[in-house]
Every structure is written in structure tokens, then in C-alpha cells.
Amino acid sequence: MIPTSTTSSVPEPSLAELAWTFNHIALASFGGGLSAWSREVVVVEKKWMSDEEFLSALTMCRILPGANQINMAVFVGSKFRGMAGACAACFGLTFMPVVIVLAMSVAYFKFNDVPAMQNTLKGAAAGAVALTFSMAIKTGRKCLTGVIPALLLVATFVMNGVLHWPLFGVLAIVAPPALLWAWPKGARS
């Protein structure tokens, strides 16, 4: 079992580093795969969070309203630098993408067509999907410690991905057994 990293030995990032890092994550994610990019940078490169901490935050970010990745930026930023950190991470994540999206939409409304990038974007999307699968494989290897987590993983994938059940319905079914399984032994609520 991986220890949860509530005591991290990594130095706390400055506001500028938070903004710069999330800017880097955002710009790398053309074609999609923003979650995978976030993990790649936040967990693997910067070691700001353990895989478990990142994954549980990601699920909470999905349950809460708002774009998942903006929520994740708020989560990471506020962990280190409170409200200022949340704002810095959020600003870093969105500023350049807003500029790019605006430039693209100005071009679109002027020429009345999607810029001739379709094929390139199709390729980028295939790469982004690959990055997402690879994230699932890498994190899956770490948390598949027995039969129960494997069953939970497969059940969640089938209900949400294959059967297209809504997130809340799926979590209502799988979250209670997951919490029961993971509850620290000997602890009281």
C-alpha cells in the first residue's frame, strides 16, 4: 500500500511556480487528456501529491460542480498557498487557453469554417486518448492490490463508460462498498 503523502518533503511551490506549472499543463493538453497531463506533472514530475491523494482529489473534483481540471487547479493551489494559490493555479491554467481560444474563434467567425486543422487534431486526439489510457494503466497497477479494488474498478468502468450511466448513479452504487473496504481498521467515525 502506498503511504498517503500528508507529510511531503517537497518544498512548497511559490505562486509564480503554481501559475507557471498549470500554464504548462494547459498548453501541453491540445487534443485533450488534461487529467493525464495534470497527473504527469503534479504527481510524477513535481511530486506535489501522491497518486492516491491526486486520484481522490480528482474524483471529488468530478463530483463538485465546475470543470474538473479547473477544480483540480484550485485543489492543488489551495493545498500549498490558500486562496492566493488557488487563484494563481486557476489563472495559470486558463489565461493562455483563453487567448488561444479567442484567436481561434475570431478566425472561425471571420472565415466561417473550422481552420483547416481537422486531420492534425484527429491525430492529437488519438495521442490524448493514449495518454489517458496510459494514466489508467499506471495508476491502476498501483491501486489494484486485491480482488475487491479490481472489482470496484471494473464495475465503475462498465457502468460509466460502457453503459453511460450518470456519474452520480454510479458513485451511489460503488462508493459505499469502496469506503467500507478502505476504512482504516480500528478507527471510529
Place this chain on the structure above:
Amino acid sequence: MKDEGLNLIHILLLFSSLSLLSIGGGNTVIPEMQHKSVGAYGWLTDKQFADVFAISQAAPGPSVLLVTIIGYKAAGLLGALLATVAMILPAAALVFLVSRMWNRAADSPLRHAIERGFAPLTVGLVLASGYVMSHAADHDWRAYILTGVCTVICTATKTNPLFVVGGASLVGWLGWI
């Protein structure tokens, strides 16, 4: 000009409410966003909505920046900025409060249970989103092979993911998929 002022008010009200309704991510409110911005306010046509949706998916950064484009079409640069802030701020404020509680509860058994127990669920959800994305991107067999090769490279080697996505874009640009 008067129209633009009214549009700004509509932008503020529409996106700040959608922000808090977007439970499960920005994509969950897209039908409502389309209904209002195409049908009720007439800011864009159906075709334009579909096209700017594609732009927002492909552009780097969060795909919720679709609202930036809608705001731009409705009320220019000011509309774009207002739509972006209105869509982000309310939900982000809520998440901020939750993250504060979460960080204070570092040693509670509930937090430990969530961290350990939600990990397999999240991996299942990530797998599901990859699966749904590969279907949405109207993959044919060549795209599936490209995805498969890239997945192996990303998983088995330490190649910078930027090279993988860049390489895949190049393959697409050359018209091979």
C-alpha cells in the same frame, strides 16, 4: 450597443448559474448551454455551436472555455471575459471551501478511506473517459492502431508525452489516419 449591454447581463446570469449546475464537469451543462445560447438568445446558429464546440475540445486547456467563444459572439471581448469568469468563479469558490476542509481533515479516518477507496473508482472513471473519448473522436481502425501504439509508448517508456501527442498530430497532419 444597448443590445450588447443586455447580452452582458444575460451572459452573467446564464453562465454563473450553469457554473453551479455543472455537477460532474462542464460537459454536463452543454445541452442547456446550447438551448439557451442558440434557441433562447440567438447568439449563434446550431451549426456554429457545433463548430465552436469542436474548437473548444481541440484547443489546449479546459474544454469549458467553449463559454469564452459564446461570450465573444454575443458581446465581443468584454462578453468573452465575462462569460469565462462567470463560468469559473462560482464553482471554483465552492471547490476552494471543500479543499480547505479536506486539508484540515488530514488525519481523519474518512479522508483515509476516501483516498484509498476512491482510487480504484477514479481509475475506472479515467478508463471510461478514455473509452468515451475514443468513440467520440470517430476513430476508425487506423486511429485505434495509433492510439494503441501511443498507449504502449506512454506506458512502457519514459518518453515525454509531448513527443507522443506531437508525433500523433504529425501522423494526422500527414493524412495517415
